[in-house]
Amino acid sequence: MDSAIQSAKRIIIKVGSSLVTNDGKGLDTAAIQKWAEQIVRLRALGKEVVLVSSGAIAEGMQRLGFDKRPTGIHELQACAAVGQMGLAQIYETSFRQHQVQTAQILLTHADLADRERYLNARSTLFTLLRLGVVPIINENDTVVTDEIKFGDNDTLGALVANLIEADALVILTDQRGLFSTDPRKDPHATFIHDAQAGDVALEAMAGGAGSVLGRGGMLTKILAAKRAALSGAHTVIAWGREEQVLTRLAAGEAIGTQLTAQTAQLTARKQWMADHLHTAGKIVLDQGAVLKLTTEGKSLLPIGVIEVSGSFGRGDVITCVDQSGRAIARGITNYTSSEARRIMRKPSIDILSILGFVEEPELIHRDNLVLL
Secondary structure: OOOHHHHOOEEEEEEOHHHHOOOOOOOOHHHHHHHHHHHHHHHHOOOEEEEEEOOHHHHHHHHHOOOOOOOOHHHHHHHHHHHHHHHHHHHHHHHHOOOOOEEEEEEOHHHHHOHHHHHHHHHHHHHHHHOOOEEEEEEOOOOOOHHHOOOOHHHHHHHHHHHOOOOEEEEEEOOOOEEOOOOOOOOOOOEEOEEEOOOHHHHHHHOOOOOOOOOOOHHHHHHHHHHHHHHOOEEEEEEOOOOOHHHHHHOOOOOOEEEEOOOOOOOHHHHHHHOOOOOOEEEEEOHHHHHHHHHHOOOEOHHHEEEEEEOOOOOOEEEEEOOOOOEEEEEEOOOOHHHHHHHOOOOHHHHHHHHOOOOOOOOEOHHHEEEO
């Protein structure tokens, strides 16, 4: 297996809560210093590195005396606010020992869903990398709500990989990688050294829940690899406490599970559409429209739409689903939700008589449509 990390020039490294906080016992200073030292070595090899770090809520829980993760949104936000201070401080101190500057960037999904803010975040990250700074990214849990939440930092890592067109995503976790079944329950479980990102069989292997500290499990890592592959980024899932794991990966050693991207890279604008976790609305397509989109690469016409839900305006990104509810595509709509309801199931030639104007003959043009 060729090492994706050895050849990668731009790498996203995601570190989980249980690693950063030593299973909730407080920030693991020694471990963070080791990762910082390895990242410095990767930079010396000419690689650009962005770090996505969990741990703010777990550290805040420890500082505020919570013995288990709070369920109330305001308590969680308070934990994040307190914990983020310690997290940023220890990263700054660890990298400064190597004369390397860091920058803290806190993101919500709203920052990436808005096209202008998305481009601003992208430009800022590129500028920081050009200046030799290591960006350290976390979800902005102090203000986040369910409507704008990434859900877990595995997903955030994948979105950042797509945002700056990284070559690879390294997810450091408290497990060696992916097994065919849960090794804690099945003594015959086999380790998956390499596979193709997006292979649906991997999702069945990955199972469910993560640690009591974090939100993710192995499944979120598999889905993150699938998402990162949309921009051509390969993913490695490895045990974060493996000795010199990052430098050994960079040297070409096969550690953990490598999930290789097979898909061709999307254009930057289509990548932005694909990366919407929450969209303004949803439309249900009939079987004929689904086939035209998925097999013929056609635009979406109003006649193929059988249901419109949500409230959206022209230029918003909406999700297209089939009649079973499976997401098929995302795209930028030419019509508002109220207009779409009036013209759905109608041929494009009738749009003028129904609405009194024609914006475009398509509800979504194929240039503004990305398949999922």
